[in-house]
Amino acid sequence: xxxxxxxxxxxxxGIPILGAIWWAGARGTVGKRRExxxxxxxxNIQPSLPPAVPAIGGEPVxxxxxxxxxxxxxxxxxxxxxxxxxxxxxxxxxxxAKEEGRPFTALEDFRNQDPLNVRIVGVCDIxxxxxxxxxxxxxxxxxxxxxxxxxxxxxxxxxxxxVVVATPDHWHAPIAMEALRNNVHVYVEKPMTHNxxxxxxxxxxALASDAILQVGHQHRQTLSFKTAQDIxxxxxxxxxxxxxxxxxxxxxxxxxxxxxxxQANPDTIDWAQxxxxxxxxxxxxxxxxxxxxxxxxxxxxxxDLLTHDYDRLNCVLxxxxxxxxxxxxxxxxxxxxxxxxxxxxxNMEFPDFSTGSSQANGKEKGMTFxxxxxxxxxxxxxxxxxxxxxxxxxxxxxxxxxxxxxTRFAEYLEAGKMQPQSPIYHYNPAATALDGVSxxxxxxxxxxxxxxxxxxxxxxxxxxxxxxxxxSAIRNNGxxxxxxxxxxxxxxxxxxxxxxxxxxxxxEWDAEAQRVKPIDELDLDAALLESPPGVGxxxxxxxx
Amino acid sequence: xxxIQNNPKLATGLVLLRVFIGWHFLYEGIxxxxxxxxxxxxxxxxxxGPFKSVFGALTSEAVLPWVDTLNWxxxxxxxxxxxxxxxxxxxxxAGMVLLALYYLAHPSFPGLExxxxxxxxxxxxxxxxxxxxxxxxxxxxxxxxxxxQRVLNASKTKTEKS
Numbered sequence: 001x002x003x004x005x006x007x008x009x010x011x012x013x014g015i016p017i018l019g020a021i022w023w024a025g026a027r028g029t030v031g032k033r034r035e036x037x038x039x040x041x042x043x044n045i046q047p048s049l050p051p052a053v054p055a056i057g058g059e060p061v062x063x064x065x066x067x068x069x070x071x072x073x074x075x076x077x078x079x080x081x082x083x084x085x086x087x088x089x090x091x092x093x094x095x096x097a098k099e100e101g102r103p104f105t106a107l108e109d110f111r112n113q114d115p116l117n118v119r120i121v122g123v124c125d126i127x128x129x130x131x132x133x134x135x136x137x138x139x140x141x142x143x144x145x146x147x148x149x150x151x152x153x154x155x156x157x158x159x160x161x162x163v164v165v166a167t168p169d170h171w172h173a174p175i176a177m178e179a180l181r182n183n184v185h186v187y188v189e190k191p192m193t194h195n196x197x198x199x200x201x202x203x204x205x206a207l208a209s210d211a212i213l214q215v216g217h218q219h220r221q222t223l224s225f226k227t228a229q230d231i232x233x234x235x236x237x238x239x240x241x242x243x244x245x246x247x248x249x250x251x252x253x254x255x256x257x258x259x260x261x262x263q264a265n266p267d268t269i270d271w272a273q274x275x276x277x278x279x280x281x282x283x284x285x286x287x288x289x290x291x292x293x294x295x296x297x298x299x300x301x302x303x304d305l306l307t308h309d310y311d312r313l314n315c316v317l318x319x320x321x322x323x324x325x326x327x328x329x330x331x332x333x334x335x336x337x338x339x340x341x342x343x344x345x346x347n348m349e350f351p352d353f354s355t356g357s358s359q360a361n362g363k364e365k366g367m368t369f370x371x372x373x374x375x376x377x378x379x380x381x382x383x384x385x386x387x388x389x390x391x392x393x394x395x396x397x398x399x400x401x402x403x404x405x406x407t408r409f410a411e412y413l414e415a416g417k418m419q420p421q422s423p424i425y426h427y428n429p430a431a432t433a434l435d436g437v438s439x440x441x442x443x444x445x446x447x448x449x450x451x452x453x454x455x456x457x458x459x460x461x462x463x464x465x466x467x468x469x470x471x472s473a474i475r476n477n478g479x480x481x482x483x484x485x486x487x488x489x490x491x492x493x494x495x496x497x498x499x500x501x502x503x504x505x506x507x508e509w510d511a512e513a514q515r516v517k518p519i520d521e522l523d524l525d526a527a528l529l530e531s532p533p534g535v536g537x538x539x540x541x542x543x544x
Numbered sequence: 545x546x547x548i549q550n551n552p553k554l555a556t557g558l559v560l561l562r563v564f565i566g567w568h569f570l571y572e573g574i575x576x577x578x579x580x581x582x583x584x585x586x587x588x589x590x591x592x593g594p595f596k597s598v599f600g601a602l603t604s605e606a607v608l609p610w611v612d613t614l615n616w617x618x619x620x621x622x623x624x625x626x627x628x629x630x631x632x633x634x635x636x637x638a639g640m641v642l643l644a645l646y647y648l649a650h651p652s653f654p655g656l657e658x659x660x661x662x663x664x665x666x667x668x669x670x671x672x673x674x675x676x677x678x679x680x681x682x683x684x685x686x687x688x689x690x691x692x693q694r695v696l697n698a699s700k701t702k703t704e705k706s
Binding site: 010011012021022030033 | 567624692
């Protein structure tokens with residue numbers, strides 16, 4: 001057989017095909033990578049590193065828990081203390097998940113949590129069953145957890161250095177102020193206060209106190225938000241004129257209809273202490289366990305959930321208190337006797353705020369922050385920051401799209417190196433972590449970056465980081481991420497929204513006087529906390 | 545019986561099938577080789593069906609880099625052998641193994657969600673069809689018609705003759 005051209009073609013013909021495919025694959029991939037690298041270099045976003053805090057040295061910090069309900073238990077877990085009941089329930093849930101072949105890591109995450117140099121020494125809960133649960137689970141041979149009947153007794157005991165306040169909203173400020181006046185450190189849940197006057201007062205008290213105050217907006221520890229700060233700082237989005245944040249929940253738990261404990265009765269609950277400064281009414285389990293549904297004790301969507309979204313953005317943008325607020329909504333999805341709205345839309349105006357501009361000087365200034373919520377629909381609407389040069393979706397992940405009419409990216413868009421529908425940046429610190437989140441409500445929080453953050457691909461409870469920062473600040477006198485100024489801004493904003501909904505009119509902030517502007521001759525706090533007549537008549541102790 | 549020796553049209557068809565499958569594998573492999581950010585994590589982590597936990601286990605930090613490397617190596621190996629027409633039986637078997645793994649990670653069983661699948665499938669999907677095509681290539685090598693095997697055969701004949 002002779003070596004002809006035909007033979008060469010049939011024998012070696014595959015080689016040029018192979019070369020062509022190799023070349024095409026390499027060129028396409030490397031080209032795309034170079035383009036991406038060039039874009040990333042232009043953006044120069046620095047993904048944030050895990051926060052480092054000085055060690056919590058010396059003797060364990062002696063902590064007292066005030067309010068040991070759902071959130072109180074969660075906060076204790078962040079401190080490394082889980083109740084026996086929770087561990088048993090999680091063991092069961094883990095076994096079930098294993099059987100069904102889905103990931104469920106709550107217990108494992110808890111056990112992997114680094115220990116904090118802290119000791120829970122006391123509990124103050126006005127419901128016997130809860131106080132006893134804490135004492136039973138958290139007491140050790142060396143350390144009996146002591147029960148205090150009142151918060152004043154605990155704060156004045158000299159036995160606690162710091163308190164964690166996870167009570168209904170109307171007790172946040174009175175307890176926090178009592179502690180700060182006695183130089184006892186405070187971790188207080190959000191919203192920081194329940195009305196305007198106590199917000200003003202608490203700021204004065206906190207500034208005068210040597211004790212450390214941390215407000216429970218744990219998402220300030222979320223790494224993606226720190227990266228988002230860098231993105232905003234570098235002006236990548238240009239002038240952000242609109243922010244939209246949303247709450248969509250569609251389950252009983254998400255609508256604050258929590259379980260009613262069968263052990264609850266006037267003998268096991270100190271009802272008078274629960275009422276505090278709220279209008280006096282007879283013993284009512286519905287109000288006790290589901291207090292978030294009434295203005296007398298809670299703040300509804302504006303205090304409970306808007307505050308999360310507001311503070312997430314205030315953490316990224318530092319835009320402060322809105323100059324004015326208008327809100328609307330109603331009780332449309334849960335007509336169960338509550339008097340806080342379950343559908344709420346709030347427009348918060350920041351006419352003097354700007355994230356920077358890529359256009360002619362002075363053309364752009366001002367921003368509207370829209371919060372839109374319903375407790376009757378579970379569709380996930382992302383948080384969006386909308387700027388002249390780009391849009392960013394903010395959550396545990398970050399995604400940035402260039403705007404088709406961007407000035408900053410005009411050259412790239414024209415050259416086809418960027419397309420408005422293709423993200424130019426995506427930050428996902430969880431890319432290599434497998435998650436197991438349990439309920440719809442926890443998924444809601446997780447997606448927003450409110451529950452977890454990721455350090456080196458490992459899931460970490462952001463509440464743990466927030467607590468650790470507070471404890472470290474106690475021992476080292478350091479700064480905290482959500483101190484009195486951040487808490488003040490969050491509380492005032494929430495109350496402005498609540499007030500606007502109540503009054504059906506615009507509420508304005510006087511930055512100079514540091515007060516909400518007077519409206520007619522109204523007592524604003526009375527209006528904010530008022531239980532409208534006729535609403536709530538279904539509320540009496542219907543759940544028995 | 546018809547064989548490729550006496551049916552040149554069948555031979556051409558099989559050669560095309562072989563080169564195209566090789567093309568498909570090679571391109572998939574090359575794209576991964578030149579993209580350092582590529583990982584099979586997402587594909588494995590989202591695995592479904594009876595072997596879900598097995599594929600899930602491959603996503604562990606210690607194993608994943610090996611899985612990724614073996615995957616592109618195997619893809620490129622199948623691509624080279626099938627395009628060049630040499631060691632094509634080994635290439636066809638490797639291709640079948642890869643495709644079987646891809647199929648089992650995301651089988652098109654009723655009741656399972658079809659992730660990233662264009663089209664609609666019931667039991668049989670494109671991975672399974674390509675796997676059967678690889679089986680045909682295994683049964684009937686065509687490197688002697690078009691491929692390096694033809695050169696090897698030629699030099700062998702030449703040596704025998706001389």
